[in-house]
Amino acid sequence: MTLSNQQKTEDVAAGIRKRVFLHTMRNNGGYLSQACSAAESLAFLYNEALxxxxxxxxxxxLPFAGAPSAHNPDAFTGAGYHGPFAPEYDRFIISPAHYALVIYSALIQMGRMDEHALDHFNRDGGSVEMIGAEHSPGMEVTTGSLAQGLSMAAGVAWARKKKGEPGKVWVYMSDGEFQEGQTWECLAAMSYHGIDNIRVVVDVNRQQCDGAMSSVLDLGDLPARVSSFGVTCRSIDGHDLDAFRTAAESAEPGKPLIILANTSPFQGMEFLKKRFPRLHYVRFKSAEERQEMQTAIAAELGVDEAEIARA
Structure with missing residues (x-):
């Protein structure tokens, strides 16, 4: 691992947080806590693993071209930002569609989307949806309710394995998806069928739309529960890039690899602790609150407030 590559991954993570913060200030709301928790994992995936x-x-x-069908040759999926479907390339399935703003920021940081692509965010007729759909940048499928993405990815991985394709299938998930039965059914199926060409990264930030997961449906000892399904499970510090590198290389033959990335919804933006437990989508209740948050987080991220005014 060269220092330059390490530095680039760190820079991508920092850029993700900064872009999501600037977008939130400009639009009086945004998914800040997801940027805090997911920045390192997405930076690692896009810059090193995938x-x-x-x-x-x-x-x-592009604008939305309509749903894919045999009669719509202009339809597309956002997977095009990950490159062509080819046997040697990986596939990347993003399950939590509400992470879309963070995904778009990662694509911009990696030069896969235009610097001003977020100007199209959540506009009528556009493809840069607030909640990602199959046509949104980086999205290959519409995951609908949480927990559907893993099952779709497992099917793709099983087909690729049967065809002998060398490319892996990577999946990005949120820990809230383990509150859904479909996730556990999929783990059992992947283990039973020996789908060992799939790599799953879970953002374990312990938050969901209704607040802290412990107050809604606590998952208990998640590593032990996941491991009991016969998969390879690695529980790591989700802000430690070396831990990601080690975990990503630890797959075992005949077993899916699940990486539980334990993260903080305040990482890089400690001021958000004041909003606990309502962190899922940050809105401002007053101009004073917005200014207080802007000043505090700008200082934490090293952002000039004049840059916010220009955003």
Missing amino acids: KLGEPTLPKVP
């Missing part, structure tokens, strides 16, 4: 080809979609996002 083997992707050059994007097949333009850097300036």
Whole structure:
């Protein structure tokens, strides 16, 4: 691992947080806590782990072209930002569609989307959706309710394994998806069928839309529960890049690899602790609250407030 690559991954993570913060200030709301918890894992995946080809979609996002069908040749999926579907390349399935803003920021940081792509965010007729759909940048499928993405990815991985394709299938999940029965059914199926070409990264930030997960449906000893399904489970510090590198290389033959990345919803933005337990989507209740948060987080991220004014 070269120092330059380490530095680039760190820079991508920092850039993700900064972009999501600036977007939130400009739009009076945004998914800040997801940027806090997911920045390192997404930076590691995009800059180091994923083997992707050059994007097949333009850097300036296209408008929505309609649902895919045999009669709509203009339809596309956002997977084009991950490059072409080819046996040697990895596939990357993003399950929590509400992480879309963070995914878009990662794609911009990696040069896969235009610097000003977020100008298209949540606009009528656009593809840069607030809640990602199959046509949104980086999204290959519409995951609908949480927990559907893993099952879709497992099917793709099983097919690739049967065809002998060398490319892996990576999945990004949130820990709230383990409150859904479909996730556990999929773990059992992947283990039974020996789907060992799948790599799952879970953002374990212990938060969900209704507050802290411990107050809604606590998962208990998640590593032990996941491991009991016969998969390879690694529980790591989700802000430690070396831990990610070690875990990503620890897959075992015949077993899916599940990486539980334990993260903080305040990482890099400690001021958000004041909003606990309502962190899922940060809105401002007053101009004074917005200014207080802007000043505090800008200082934490090293952002000039003049840059916020220009955003």
